[in-house]
Amino acid sequence: MIKHPHTVTFTLNGELKTFITRPDEKLLDLLRREGYKGTKYGCGQGTCGACTVLMDGRAIYSCLLFAMQAENRDVRTIESVGTHEKPSEFQQELIDGAAVQCGFCIPGMIMSAEALMQAEDTYPDDIVREYMDGNLCRCTGYEKIWGALRRVLDRKEGNGVQGSGASSRPKS
Numbered sequence: 001m002i003k004h005p006h007t008v009t010f011t012l013n014g015e016l017k018t019f020i021t022r023p024d025e026k027l028l029d030l031l032r033r034e035g036y037k038g039t040k041y042g043c044g045q046g047t048c049g050a051c052t053v054l055m056d057g058r059a060i061y062s063c064l065l066f067a068m069q070a071e072n073r074d075v076r077t078i079e080s081v082g083t084h085e086k087p088s089e090f091q092q093e094l095i096d097g098a099a100v101q102c103g104f105c106i107p108g109m110i111m112s113a114e115a116l117m118q119a120e121d122t123y124p125d126d127i128v129r130e131y132m133d134g135n136l137c138r139c140t141g142y143e144k145i146w147g148a149l150r151r152v153l154d155r156k157e158g159n160g161v162q163g164s165g166a167s168s169r170p171k172s
């Protein structure tokens with residue numbers, strides 16, 4: 001059946017953009033076909049977190065949202081975080097801590113961490129787990145990712161503790 005094209009307009013990584021879409025197109029599919037391929041397709045069912053983007057500052061699964069639901073919203077993808085030349089603090093810690101294996105989960109992890117750092121001023125482990133527990137990693141066992149994030153958060157909290165949370169895990 002031929003679908004009638006619709007348009008959707010939203011702010012994407014700071015720029016107002018209009019895209020042609022279909023009523024049944026998911027935001028994840030729109031982003032990827034428009035070249036924002038840092039946002040990954042994992043499960044397509046809202047369980048893995050690989051497709052995480054920010055919408056109005058909150059982490060959402062873009063595989064569950066219809067593209068039309070982004071109308072007038074502020075969407076941020078991994079492409080808005082750091083660059084090869086100047087990675088974000090968390091990206092640098094992931095590199096320095098050898099915390100990335102296949103890397104498929106990492107963009108989603110970074111976006112959930114962005115949501116955390118935008119919304120909270122303090123970062124106790126239980127709060128951090130709440131933000132990060134929607135992101136699964138099939139490779140690393142989480143330890144090094146958690147340690148990398150904990151080092152960033154510890155610095156933000158100003159306690160200067162390096163890797164204080166490295167032994168506590170966001171998931172079992």
Ligand code: FES
Binds near residue numbers: 040044
């Ligand atoms: S692809 Fe969206 S949660 Fe897995």
Ligand code: FES
Binds near residue numbers: 101103105106136137
């Ligand atoms: S590094 Fe491979 S899924 Fe996380």
